[in-house]
Amino acid sequence: MTIIFVVIVILMLLSALRILIGPTLWDRLLGLNLVTSKLIMLIILVASVTQQTFILDLALGFALLGFMGVIFISLYVQRKGRF
Amino acid sequence: MTNKIYTLQLILLLTLFWIILFERFTPIIIGTGLCIVSLSIWFSEKYLMESTFYELFPFNIFKLLRYAIFLVIEIYKSGISIIPVIFTGTAKPGVVEIHTELESNILLVILCNSITLTPGTITLDIQGHRLLVLWLNPKTMQPTMAGIYIKGKIEQKLKEGI
Amino acid sequence: MQETIGTLIIIIGVVFVAIGVIGIYRFDNFYARALVSSKVDTVGYLTLMIGVMIKNGFSFFSLKVFVILVITMIINPLITHSMVRSAHISGYKIGKE
Incomplete structure (x- = not known):
């Protein structure tokens, strides 16, 4: 299981690199979405290893929070700043 | 699929969600779940939406x-x-x-x-x-x-x- | 036995996710990146969640993971659609880069 954790953290860092080097704004949004999904996977694996169900509530909250963030940033860009 | 069976199905589905969030299967949890689910369906059909759930989202x-x-x-x-x-x-x-x-x-x-x-x-x-x-x-x-x-x-x- | 099968399915899911992350460095325009990477990522996510559910058996833990899976499966296409639609309306052309 430790190897799986390390691999997912490495993949998360690689996705975060796309936020830094992305040529357009939407590439950065795509990177943000990928980082969020990796983080949810990591939280669920931690909950599965420690057998604590309250950690799953964190994953649920984080999924909804990432959803709101990406939706509102892309709507803001789509309307060119007039919200 | 009539309106009554649809409402019963919606209540059971939402109560199941309530029980999963609480992670306990006791009579108190089920009772409060049924009450709150029925109350919220009635409230949103009466005050928040223009028509009923059955006309807007019919599903089986x-x-x-x-x-x-x-x-x-x-x-x-x-x-x-x-x-x-x-x-x-x-x-x-x-x-x-x-x-x-x-x-x-x-x-x-x-x-x-x-x-x-x-x-x-x-x-x-x-x-x-x-x-x-x-x-x-x-x-x-x-x-x-x-x-x-x-x-x-x-x-x-x-x-x-x- | 159950634990071994679950761990194997989790490893398959991680491989799918890794292929998705490779996908965001292989292409040179945004549409191809969005189409390939976020979708393969969805398949990996689904596989990993099924692995965790098999590993824990039938309990409240699995049911809660299932609820998270259903909610994510509903909001994931909304995120992708909103992102690509924003690029399309703002006038991002294919092959501009």
Whole structure:
């Protein structure tokens, strides 16, 4: 299981690199979405290893929070700043 | 499927969600769940919405489950077929326009979400019965043929009812 | 036995996710990146969740993971659609880069 954790953290860092080097704004949004999904996977694996169900509530909250963030940033860009 | 059976099904589904969130199966939890679910359905039908849930989102849980299993199999099929594209690195995305025959709003939303969830296609816009779809490596630009490739089986399943 | 099968399915899911992350470095325009990577990521997510559910058996833990899976399967296409639609309306052309 430790190897799986390390691999997912490495993949998360690689996705975060796309936020830094992305040529357009939407590439950065795509990177943000990928980082969020990796983080949810990591939280669920931690909950599965420690057998604590309250950690799953964190994953649920984080999924909804990432959803709101990406939706509102892309709507803001789509309307060119007039919200 | 009448209105009463539909409401009963909605109450049972939401109570199940309540019990899962509490992680306990005791009479007190079930009782408070039933009360709060019934109260919230009544409140939102009376004050927040213009019509009832049955007119806006009619669904049958067994048909919905069958559709979900079908959709998961479709996702895996096209997800595996997209992997060679990544390793060769050749992609020329194009925007095609397709037509649909579905009428109600909920069926259109489910169709668009299914097209987006299937790897290789993303819905961009919808105007009436016209859908704009972004397609990886488009085979044709003609609306009818593209429609058969993109949404053929999904639309057939949706026409049987949900 | 159950644990071994679950761990194997989790490893398959991680491989799918890794292919998705390779996908965002292989292409040179945004549409291809969005189409390929986020979708293969969805398949990996689904596989990993099924692995966790098999590993824990039938309990409240699995049911809660299932609820998270259903909610994510509903909001994931909305995120992708909103992102690509924003790029399309703002006038991002294919092959601009």
